[in-house]
Amino acid sequence: MTSMFLGIDGGGTKTAFVLIDDSGRLLARHESTTSYYLEIGFDALRTLLQDGVQAVLGQAGVPAFDIAHTFAGLPAHGEDSALLASFDGLLADLLPRSTVGNDMVCSWAGSLAGADGISLVAGTGSIAYGEWLGRSARCGGWGEVFGDEGSAHWLAREVLALFSRMADGRAERGPLLGLVRDHFGLTHDLDLCAAINGSAARSGFAQIARLATAAAHAGDAQARQLLVRAGDELAALAAGVARNLGVSGIQAVPVSYSGGVFAAAELVLGPLQAALSRRLPGAVLTTPRFGPELGAALYAARLAGRPLSDQALERLAR
Template sequence: MSAMFLGIDGGGTKTAFVLVDAAGRLLARHESTTSYYLEIGFDALRALLHDGVKATLDLAGAQSSDVTHAFAGLPAHGEDSALLADFSSLLEGALPRHTVGNDMVCSWAGSLAGADGISLVAGTGSIAYGEWQGRSARCGGWGEVFGDEGSAYWLAREVLALFSRMADGRTEPGPLLALVREHFQLAHDLDLCAAINGSAARSRFAQAARLATTAAQAGDAQARQLLVRAGDELALLAAGTARSLGLPAGAPLDVSYSGGVFTAGELVLGPLQAALSRRQPGAVLKRPRFGPEMGAALYAARLAGQPLRGAALGLLQG
């Protein structure tokens, strides 16, 4: 039987499971809900992972013993050293050979197919991770209270702040005003306070980020500027990672990306490329080769000492 590699890409909104073999064949794919332990707790996270592993293996007609190695990249891993053992034990009993790390690695391994460079993640939260000449570094990922700049949560917060300024006359109203009213079904503008305070779910709050794109497409200059700022914040993450990696000034550097914020397309990718040119000369923005869920599987293969290359990667890319 060919070697099998299971990748688990966790996130603030969803968790994706992918099973591939050494030849580059996709054997199974499964998706579940958020794996952010601060939102659902460790018991629910463990159950979600075990259920997801079983569902994925069942789809492929495989057993846990068939999996050569698995990698689970989970949000917030490594951000509380007292919990590292708890994270490491999450897949015990589900898979005999596995590694648990941060979901930033999934984005890097997927978007750059394991090559040197930096990956930017801008989903519910934001973080950057890169590898270069055997070194690795991360930047950002400090959480929504005082960090996660450029993320959907950050962008949602800025959208609502702009709405409040439009609503009470501190700035000129634009299309965003009506979009927020409609999204939250507000009878009165101040009802937004109750709508937000009554919903503690981080992933649900972050969904308001999409209103920035819709408003910008409708001609809202102030909403568009929020996306420009997001691009600049993400470029700062790339530059900080490059500095930690010790890249020489102006050295060629591939930068790729993943996460829901990038569904805004050129509204955020354009400002990101422009900001990279200013902040990290030599950086080139590259379209992701694979998604983070496939990146998790590729990283599992690398951890097993059997990295997928050439024809196998070509088959996966399809």
């Protein structure tokens, strides 16, 4: 009998629902908005999950009882002990067999297909997670106020800080100055204050990070340096996980990645590789095998005690 697994990959920008079976077939997929409860509220999060689950079950034409297991990886899970019971009960009335955890697990399970190693996440926020010989550890994920280094939110903040220095004449003016002016439609540079203060959404703010990549491609050396710093901060997260796992001195530790910051490609991956060689010698930067949404479904299969075979993984990759 075919077993089906539902994965839910939450994030600061979007939430993906994916249903697969044990032969590696993709049965249904649905995408929704942010599932960051601090931005949308817990009631809205519950509704988002209910709607998403019903959407994928409707696409596949299967009842909830037929799902062998569901894993939902949600941002900020585990970061407030008082809310753990509320998080863990989000799917209880929808799916008889379900587990809720942090979205970092989705990225690890997808990028490394469930193999030992370390996964870096640099989306709206940043975090690293790894597993090694049955042990697990995380690093980062402290939020945008005093953490999330190397994330899109962090990059966006650094972009605006650099813009302010350029506008003031404290820094040499480069292409970033015009790109920020165009992005916000600024008549006066100080109007940026009103534009930012009037739009506090975390996910929307993080989109400004893309201007660092655009400016770097336009030859802005200072913007390029922001991406170099991002790579170094992310390497520090990987080294922290390795230290916590006790694998700092082990050669050939796979390190993979996911998240929108990596859309900058070599502008981030190059500095990341260089920083890893300093901070975690022997680390092997590995191209992600699957995205975090499929990672959530693969982790659901693992929790059900029915991890996908190599043949099924190859089919899923195709």
